Amino acid sequence: MNHFTHLNDKGEAQMVDVGEKLTTSRIAKASATVKMSKNTLQMIVDGEHKKGDVLAVARIAAIQAAKKTADLIPLCHSLLLTSIKVDLEPDWDNDSIQIKTLCKVSGQTGVEMEALTAASIAGLTIYDMCKAVDKEMVISNIQLETKSGGKSGDWKRENN
Numbered sequence: 001m002n003h004f005t006h007l008n009d010k011g012e013a014q015m016v017d018v019g020e021k022l023t024t025s026r027i028a029k030a031s032a033t034v035k036m037s038k039n040t041l042q043m044i045v046d047g048e049h050k051k052g053d054v055l056a057v058a059r060i061a062a063i064q065a066a067k068k069t070a071d072l073i074p075l076c077h078s079l080l081l082t083s084i085k086v087d088l089e090p091d092w093d094n095d096s097i098q099i100k101t102l103c104k105v106s107g108q109t110g111v112e113m114e115a116l117t118a119a120s121i122a123g124l125t126i127y128d129m130c131k132a133v134d135k136e137m138v139i140s141n142i143q144l145e146t147k148s149g150g151k152s153g154d155w156k157r158e159n160n
Contacts, residue, residue: 025106026149030115032099032123032142033091040134044097044126045090051129055088055097058125062086065121066103066114076113079105084114086122099123100145112147 036044044054051057063084070078083104091098101118103111123139130137148154 023106023108024149025104026110026147027102027104028111028115028147029100029102029145030112030119030143031101031145032119033094033096033140034099034123034126035094035096035138035140036130037134037136038095040130040137041090041092041095041097043133044130049129049133054126054129057129058088058099058122059086061125062099062101062118062122066101066118069114069117072117073113077109079107079109079111079114081105081111081114084118086118088122088126097126110147110150112144116142116144 043049047053063086065072066081066084070076081103083102085102087098087100089098089100090096099119099122101115101122103114103118105111105114120139120142123142127137127139143157144155146154146156
């Protein structure tokens with residue numbers, strides 16, 4: 001008996017059939033961190049980067065990424081997202097930008113991958129825009145924080 005939903009009886013990749021699942025409200029939150037030098041963080045916050053507003057570009061990139069998740073991850077379903085929120089907060093104690101994303105949908109499958117993709121791409125965009133001034137940046141802690149809705153119900157990361 002096959003226990004992997006993304007594999008058929010022959011072990012071949014397949015997209016899960018969600019056609020019989022109930023449509024429910026689903027929400028997922030994800031996060032990531034971009035660690036950088038104090039000078040880079042100051043430059044971003046002060047809006048002094050020669051490429052423009054790093055946080056604004058990262059926010060738009062994250063929103064676009066959430067909408068394109070099914071194009072990037074082969075077995076993800078295309079979703080009609082009803083909301084995408086992206087918060088980018090400077091963390092002066094850790095010389096980093098804290099990324100938090102939230103995705104919502106009313107559908108037959110969850111939005112965890114969309115929230116995670118948004119957080120990842122926000123981090124990559126910050127890195128891309130700042131790599132000329134800080135090659136030591138580190139993108140880390142890309143993780144699901146919470147999810148709600150669907151057959152499996154609600155879930156929350158315990159260490160938060």
